[in-house]
Amino acid sequence: MPISDAPDNKEYGLLGFVEGHPPAAADWEEERVATYPHLIVREFLAFGVMFMTLMVLSILFDAPLEELANPGKTPNPAKAPWYFLSMQELLHYSPPFIAGFVVPGLLVVTICTIPYFRGRLLLVPIGFLIATLIVPMIDGIIWGFLHAVVPDFADASRVYGLPTIVLLALSAIGLFKLALSPLMDDPKRGERLCTRLFLLFVFILLILVLIGTFFRGPEWRWVWPWQ
């Protein structure tokens, strides 16, 4: 039937409902149920539970409000919002150019590239995420060493973040070699390794946030939460 002859002159419509499998669908062998009401009811319930949880949270805990902003009185330490504290923690080890620009930039770009690496090559972006977090800390140690031996070169390289950039480039090459090595020959094992490395990355980020939130006091020195 030509579309223009369809009832009501509509360009599309549902002509009937046939029990069975839709053609060419990926999960055709599975049992299907109508979205309405099955999914809709669950969505409303989930929203209700979320709303009630927030309500209880908001009754029990008050949002922080300190004294009026005073540009003349710098708190020690001045902390960024908690989700940026991992970067502020890295600021403790490496110059702002690295911790404030290179690391967050590389993290976002690398996470974006994850779906474009498949099979054994998935190791490259995921390994690189971990390297991006750890290398600035190694840089801090290297810089301390260089500073003691060749102060002039050390200070200049810190400004340009040289050790970090060199180490990151080396780790990228190393990860490519590793991805092509026999270590990743077994797809199952490679997959498992990537999953674990990604969880390790999340874990390191979480630890950095927790350290920044609870274990850093004046001058960004280590303090215990009960001190």
Add this chain to the structure above:
Amino acid sequence: MSDITPGTDRRVWSRLSAAIRGTKAYQHCAGEGGGVKQVFTGGFVRALMGDIARSGPWRSVFTRPFPQTPKEQSEIAITSFWMHIHPASITRKNLKFSTSYGLGGLSAGLFMMLVGTGVLLMFYYVPATDHAYNNMVDLQHVVSLGKLLRNMHRWSANLMVVVVCLHMIRVFLQKAYQKPRQLNWVVGVILLVFTMMLSFTGYLLPWDQLSLWAITVGTNMAGAIPLVGEKFRFLLLGGPTVDQATLIRFYVLHIVVLPLFMFLFMVYHFWRVRKDGFSGGK
């Protein structure tokens, strides 16, 4: 007017009373036995609901009867504006909570909560350095339920950052970013960045010590971008330090610019979920 002839009002009244006498609810009251007793015993509410459901205004909003058969239920999903982001049917497996833990939907729900509470807060908040903090104190102590409103906005915002991150981890662990969903993963990363930017710009608005110095620390990092860093920081702050110009910039970013882009990217994210196929949790 030609249709106002003598006796019009009488005809209108007779038609109205005929309509009332025609309703099931009236017949229920006037039926055998009649009287007040009938109103409170079975069936009156149902009769009244039936009358409402048959009335013109109701049917102009809800064009179809309550869906009973699979065909009617599917038609709801296909034809209703509010439902059209859903597929008509869904597999039993995807219906299970453990397939996605509802984290994506929860993120969207939290965004709606934040828009709702945020709009209510806007009725009280003035983005001026000599007002903002007092508005916060008023919200805590003077405005009815003001404290609850602010708390809900704050905790929703924090929770949203957490839930969006968890959603991303879940998508990674289920490998749901793989072909053909690569682009939607990237859109998701953009949404995560927007979530953090929204939270960060909102952080300044209470104009207390916490806000001022958190934004000072955060924007100092932006100053570390090579070549353009200082200029970018100046653009963001509207001056060399966090001041009135910063407050109004962050306010406009927080309530208009970022939510608008966030919404557009969310719409695209959901549309892609449908187009790429909804069969997560392989």
